[in-house]
Amino acid sequence: MSTTAEETLPVQAAVVHRPTAADSGRMSRRQTLEALSGMLLAMFTAFLSSTIVSNALPTIITDLHGTQSQYTWVVTATLLASTATTPIWGKLADLFSKKLLVQLAITIFTVGSILAGFSHSVGTLIGWRVLQGVGLGGLQALIMIVMAAMISPRERGRYTGIISTVMSVAPVAGPLIGGLIVDTDWLGWRWCFWVGAPLAAVALVVVQRTLNLPVVKREVSIDYLGAALIAGGVSALLIWVTLAGNQFAWGSTTSLALAGLGAVLIVLFLVVEARAKEPIIPLRLFRDRTTTLATLASIAVGVAMFGGAVFLGQYFQIARGYSPTTAGLLTLPMILGSMIAATGSGMLITRYGKWKIYLVLGAVFLLVGFGLLSTIDHSTNMALLGAFLFVLGLGMGMSMQNLVLAVQNSVSAADLGAASSTVTFFRSMGGTVGVSVLGAVLASRVSELTDQGLATAGVAVPAGSGEVGIGSLNELPAAIAAIVRAAYGDATAWIFMIAGALAIITFLSVLAIREVPLRTETGMERAEAEAVSPNGNGSNGHRPPEVEVAAVAPPRPSPRPRQTPPGPAVHGTVSRADGAAVSGAVVTVTDHGGRQEGSAATGRDGTYRVTLPTGGTFLVVAASGALEPHAALVPVDGRPVRHDIVLSGGSGVHGLVTGDGVPVPDASVTLIDAQGAVAGATRSNGSGRFRIPGVPEGRYTLAAAAPGHPPLAVSVRLNQGRYTERDLALPARAAVRGTVLATGAVVDHALATLVDSDGAVVASAITGADGAFEFADLPAGTYTLTARGYDPVAQVVHVAAGTVATAVVELVPPSVERVR
Structure with missing residues (x-):
């Protein structure tokens, strides 16, 4: 709306022209896949590099003379850093260029990985793993945010299989590749950190070439204090749960100090966030039921995702005696289950628009999977164990992506970054706390079972002998080493029992989530709509900050030139x-x-x-x-x-115009109301997409026409406040052409007639000098084609007895009238 010298009421619903689909955030499938390729490669590299050390850790800790506590810390350091920085990256994505942030995160992660490979002590390795975690926190938050900007929630299912496959395969394939590297003598464990560098370099190039998102300019206010408080508070709490009960007692002064410091910092963070102009985690998000419940449900998913990769590798190698490579292969059932569940649920969500049922099924599979794994010991049948892992993988595949999808569908576009990173934050928090706490439980349980086993074998256990070091396991006598390995195998069941208890929370949370219809607009389209609508478009009622969007103003109807009388x-x-x-x-x-x-x-x-x-x-x-x-x-x-x-109207329609399965650009699309009046009109863009906004709800006729195609008209129902997606498949033109022949020679001026299956004449044509004819613009069907030559001629001939009569017969072409 353009107004000269006016003051707008706060309740005014002003609407400006929306650009075409190509300009307003709707990418073609090819463009989307190209952009996804670079980001998924970056995600694969990050997840792979963060878990590739899992099966290699026993070898790394042995080579660097580490302990069980350091074993856990090598993994926890990355998870801690990524968890603490994830919400910060998410908020930055709401303020700055998402493409630049993705590239920065890839660079930070790559540098940390390369430096980690040069470590000569466990302490140095842990330090560089922290730098890896900062980059990982950016990637795992930003990639989901960018996908939300490019792909609408309803269409996300088409890509869920690819996305979830990467998210499922990389964390589990990492240990497999790590084990293979460790088993290869001429490589060594350091290549576990270096192998991702070339992939990251390729990801940077691909992202630069394919990820082209509009840069939205807005006033930026960074909550530095909130970022520092949440990073400090989360780090203090995670260090506390990791070290308590191991390096100091739970009731010790150190333990209470860490717990108190973390709690104070988190409380201060909440106070700051309530007053910040651009909070890192907007507290209003938790007024939304879906966001709150999805956040709770993410905790057990994080435990399954990270804890499974870490402790299963340790179980297979230490308790069962398999090589690192074999240990990785033994987790393939979990990968397979995750891929099947993610791909299948994504396709069904896109087709039917229902998503809650798959969250519930995912939580059930998680609960059952953890319950089954809580029954294993050092002698469990491997085929049975593979079945247990397959069930757990089904739960992971149905839960990871769909929890984020539910949240992104319920919040405003201005909060997509913060909301997406919040779910990722708590999933990572679950993984970090899970690995730390479960690692401490495992160490304590292993020590207890080892003492029992040694006592049963008649071996005296010195008081205060401390924990059993993984690095010293190979130095023990065979009989004692067998007792320790059995202790590891039996103790692993305990950690899965605890994870199963968390899965109950996930199940109850997703059960209480209220299902709402999936949006059909991309994040960029929603951001544009909210930028020009004071009431926003999110379910939480938050008005997004003013956004400066470069758009071409629509042509206004030009009034006839007239003299404007003076006066008000x-x-x-x-x-x-x-x-x-x-x-x-x-x-x-x-x-x-x-x-x-x-x-x-x-x-x-x-x-x-x-x-x-x-x-x-x-x-x-x-x-x-x-x-x-x-x-x-x-x-x-x-x-x-x-x-x-x-x-403006409260509804709209958008979709894709195709012909023979191929997008049709520059097609004319018209929306006609029940009274026959044109309610809106547009033309499809270069990708065949169209969009007609600002239409009242009701039933309409949607018509499309394009050169080379017969026109098409369909009925469409528009609902208040929503855009209806309706694709238009234009029928292909049909034609009949041929030649009339007689004894091998062409016949000109012959009459060719086409009759449909009802006996009605569809068209007729007169052949030319070449005997050719053509019928165009035909609907598909079965026809009868007839042809005849010259019209018959009749004349009276008188013949007398004994004479010969001579007659001349002149044939006249069917298009020429005989003149007598």
């Missing part, structure tokens, strides 16, 4: 959101006391003019049928003031 008045045009003029709209002008000063109805070109007795500030109200009314305060001095008005 309000004049302008009334149009729809697509720029079409609205005729017959009533514009009323009142003063502050509610007294009417004048009114006018718009003409066919949408123009209006209301002459006022004096200057002042007036309330201008415009209404037309089912379109949303407009209200604005307009100050008027002693001369006319122009006030253009845009009336």
Whole structure:
């Protein structure tokens, strides 16, 4: 809406022209896949590099002379750093270029990986793993945010299989590749950190070439204090749960100090967030039921994702005696289950639009999978164990992506980054705390079972002998080493029992989530819509910050040139959101006391003019049928003031125009209401997509036409406040062409006739000098083709007895009238 010298009411629903689909955030499938390729490669590299050390850890710790506590810390350091920084990356994505942030995260992670490979002590290795974690926190948050910007929730299922496969395969394939590297003598464990560098370099190049998102400019206010508080608070709490009960007692001064410090920092963080202009984690998000419940449900998923990869590798190698490579292969059932569940559930969600059932099934499979794994020991049948892992993988595949999908579908576009990273944050938090706590439980249980086993074998156990070091396991006598290995195998069941208890929380949380229909707009489209709508578009009612969007103003109906009388008045045009003029709209002008000063109805070109007795500030109200009314305060001095008005509908339609399965660009798309009036019109863009906004709810006829295709018309129902997706498949043109022959020679001026299956003549044609004919623009079907040559000629011939009569017969072409 363009207004000269006016003050807009807070409740006004102003709407501006929306750019075409290509400009407003709707990417073609090919563009989406190209952009996904670079990001998924980066995600694969990060997840692979963060878990590739799992099966290699026993070898690394042995080579660097580490302990069980350090074993856990090598993994925990990365998880801690990624967890603490994930919400910060997410908020930055709401403020800055997402593409630049993705590239920065890849670079940080790659540098940390390369430096980790040069470590000569466990302490140095842990330090560089922290740097890896900072980059990993960015990637695991940003990639989901970018996907939400490119792909609508309803269409996400088409890509869920690819995304979830990477998210499932990389964390589990990492230990497999790590084991293979460790088993290869000429490589060594250091290549576990270096192998990802070339992949990261390729990912950087691909992201630069394929990821092209519009840069949204807005006023930036970074919550530095909130970022520092959440990073410090989370780190203090995670260090506490990791070291307590191992390096110091739970009730010790050190333990209480760490717990108290973490709690104080988190409380201060909440206070700061409640007052910050751009909070790292907007607390209003938790007023949304779906976001809160999905956050709780993410905890057990994190335990399954990270704890499974870490402790299963340790179980297979130490308790069962398998090589690192074999240990990785033994986790393949979990990968397979995750891939099947993610791909299948994604396709079904896109097809039917229902998503809650798959969250519930995923939680059930997680619960059952953890329950089954809690029964294993050092002698469990490997085939049975593989079945248990397959069940757990089904739960992971159905849960990981769909939890994020549910949250992204329920929040406003302005909060997509913060909301997505919040779910990822708590999933990582679950993984970090899970690995730390479960690692401490495992160490304690192993020590207890080892003492029992040694006592049973008659071996004296010195008091205060401390924990059993993995690095010293190979130095023990065979009999004692067997006792320790059995202790590891039996103790592993305990950690899965604890994970199963967390899975109960996940099940109850997803059961309570309320299912809402999936949106059909991408994050970029929603951001544009919210940028021009004061009420926003999110379910939480948050008004997004003012966004400066580069858009081309729609052409306004040009009024006929006329002399504008002097004196106070309000004049302008009334149009729809697509720029079409609205005729017959009533514009009323009142003063502050509610007294009417004048009114006018718009003409066919949408123009209006209301002459006022004096200057002042007036309330201008415009209404037309089912379109949303407009209200604005307009100050008027002693001369006319122009006030253009845009009336929007609460609905719209968008989709793809295809012909023979191929997108059709520049197709004419028209929306016609029940009275036969054109409610909106547009043309498909270069990718075949179209969009008609600002239409009242109701039933319409949607028609499309394009050169080379017969026109198509379909019925469509538009619901208030939502965009309806309706793809249009134009039928292909059919044609019949041929030649009329007689004894091998062409016949000109022959009549060819085409008759349909009902016996009606569809078309007829006269052959030319080459005997050719053609029928175009035919609907598909079965026809009867007939052809005949010259018209028959009749004449009277008199023959007398004994004479020979001579007759000349002249044939006339069927298109030529005989002249007698």
